[in-house]
Amino acid sequence: MTFDSKLASELFDAAIDESRxxxxxxxxxxxxxxxxxxxxxxNMAGDNKFQGVWGSSLFTPxxxxxxxTKFSNYESDGIPVIRDxxxxxxxxEHDLWPNEPNLRDRPDFVGLRDMMGIDHRIVARINEDRSxxxxxxxxxxxxxxxxxxxxxxxxxxxxPFMSQAVKLANIFKQLKSQFHAVLKVLDRYAVPVFVVDQQxxxxxxxxxxxxxxxxxxxxQRDQQGRIRLSDSDAQTRLLGAIRGAxxxxxxxxxxxxxxxxxxxxxRDDPFCIxxxxxxxxxxxxxxxxxxxxxxxxxxxxxxxxxxxxxxxTVYGLTPTEMSIAELLVHGAKTDEIAEIRxxxxxxxxxxxxxxxxxxxxxxxxxxxxxxxxxxxxxxxDT
Numbered sequence: 001m002t003f004d005s006k007l008a009s010e011l012f013d014a015a016i017d018e019s020r021x022x023x024x025x026x027x028x029x030x031x032x033x034x035x036x037x038x039x040x041x042x043n044m045a046g047d048n049k050f051q052g053v054w055g056s057s058l059f060t061p062x063x064x065x066x067x068x069t070k071f072s073n074y075e076s077d078g079i080p081v082i083r084d085x086x087x088x089x090x091x092x093e094h095d096l097w098p099n100e101p102n103l104r105d106r107p108d109f110v111g112l113r114d115m116m117g118i119d120h121r122i123v124a125r126i127n128e129d130r131s132x133x134x135x136x137x138x139x140x141x142x143x144x145x146x147x148x149x150x151x152x153x154x155x156x157x158x159x160p161f162m163s164q165a166v167k168l169a170n171i172f173k174q175l176k177s178q179f180h181a182v183l184k185v186l187d188r189y190a191v192p193v194f195v196v197d198q199q200x201x202x203x204x205x206x207x208x209x210x211x212x213x214x215x216x217x218x219x220q221r222d223q224q225g226r227i228r229l230s231d232s233d234a235q236t237r238l239l240g241a242i243r244g245a246x247x248x249x250x251x252x253x254x255x256x257x258x259x260x261x262x263x264x265x266x267r268d269d270p271f272c273i274x275x276x277x278x279x280x281x282x283x284x285x286x287x288x289x290x291x292x293x294x295x296x297x298x299x300x301x302x303x304x305x306x307x308x309x310x311x312x313t314v315y316g317l318t319p320t321e322m323s324i325a326e327l328l329v330h331g332a333k334t335d336e337i338a339e340i341r342x343x344x345x346x347x348x349x350x351x352x353x354x355x356x357x358x359x360x361x362x363x364x365x366x367x368x369x370x371x372x373x374x375x376x377x378x379x380x381d382t
Contacts, residue, residue: 003154004031008161009251012279014054015168021054028158029056033151034138035118039166041134042079053134053166058116066115071108082125082135088159090124090152113142122147122155126163128360129370134170136162157254164256164276168294191372192219192297195278198246200226200239203292212297218264218271219297227295234262234273238295241275245293249277261365262297268331272298272365300368301331311371315359324348325355329368 007027014020021039029037038055055064078096085091097103104110104119112118116139123137138155140147147155192209194202202225205213212219222228229235237260244255256277261270279291308329312322327337334352338345352364361367 001031001033001150001154003157005254006251007031008158008254009249009277009279011158011161011165012168012249012277015165015278018054018169021169022057025054025056028162029138032138032155032158033140033144033147035141035144036116036139038137038139039134039162040123040137042083042132058118058139063115067108067111071111074106074108082123083133085125087128088124088126088156088163090122090156092122092146093120096123112139117142119144120146122152124155124159126159127167134163134166136166160254160256161248168276168278192299194227194295194297195292196227196242196295197292198243200242202227209297212299217266217268218262229262229273230265231263231270234260238262238273238275241273242293242295245275245277246291249279249291249293259369261363269300269363269365272300272369274298274369298365298369298372300329300365308371317355317358321351321355321358324351325359325367325371328352328355328364329371 014024025037036056036058039053041053081096118139119142121137121139123135125133126136127134190208192212193206194209195204196202213221218230220228241258244253247253248255258275260273262273263270274296276294278294308326312325334345334348338348361370
């Protein structure tokens with residue numbers, strides 16, 4: 001029982017085709033010595049309820065419906081514990097409910113034993129945001145001991161891959177639900193997106209990517225059809241990130257995500273570059289098996305579709321901080337915010353520091369990226 005890097009890379013197939021989740025989760029669970037596995041999502045800006053997103057073969061529609069209607073309310077006390085835990089920290093049911101001495105007599109535990117033959121679980125939060133968060137959980141069969149250290153280490157090795165696969169799958173799932181075709185939906189995504197091959201050649205660029213190229217402010221497509229950043233240090237990091245992501249897509253690396261800034265030609269805030277593995281065994285993207293990278297460029301100077309209300313509520317921003325955050329993610333500078341709000345730049349600077357601290361953002365650009373992660377920015381026809 002060892003970590004299977006090839007299996008980990010196949011998780012990226014599910015980003016394009018979510019029907020693959022069942023068999024992939026079965027295989028991951030088996031590889032970790034568990035009976036089943038599931039990806040669970042929680043919307044902290046909504047009703048705070050668990051929602052099963054993808055599950056292994058034991059999670060039939062009948063089982064999922066029965067559990068959600070009869071037992072999911074018992075999970076509510078554990079949600080804040082998972083939310084406030086470190087990303088990828090592995091938790092047991094005793095970590096979630098430490099003050100319940102007869103935990104296994106609780107109706108939801110009895111229900112899981114009766115319906116699925118499951119006795120205990122481990123879980124980890126796999127994304128960085130608190131406004132919504134995804135968890136990956138393994139369920140162990142009745143009669144099996146608590147997860148061993150070896151099993152936990154294998155589980156931990158899959159977590160970064162699962163995190164990135166789920167992140168990409170959520171984007172495609174939400175876009176497909178409204179616009180159906182993979183290649184067309186990317187044009188509805190109000191973030192510049194490039195699909196590149198292992199040599200960095202652009203296979204697909206959405207409309208927002210073409211716009212950012214046309215601005216000639218630090219991002220271009222060179223004569224060989226590759227993304228070129230004017231920031232030389234960032235360009236070096238980009239090429240390395242693409243190589244690492246492509247290697248991860250075929251199971252030869254564990255680099256599941258790279259995030260870094262790139263200076264633009266003007267003095268505006270830098271771009272944030274995010275590089276992720278991408279593979280398409282159904283040949284929808286390139287007409288043949290494709291393994292490459294998804295490059296997203298977050299531009300803090302232009303994001304007209306960001307909605308900050310629920311994002312600010314989750315992170316505990318005051319009405320004043322939410323108003324300032326709204327201006328920040330739409331590109332306003334400190335002096336401009338001070339003039340709009342009728343206060344001093346020093347006061348605004350202090351408030352911005354508080355906003356960044358509360359949201360866990362390092363820079364204004366990072367704040368934009370987190371806000372976009374909380375609410376998928378879709379361009380509509382209206």
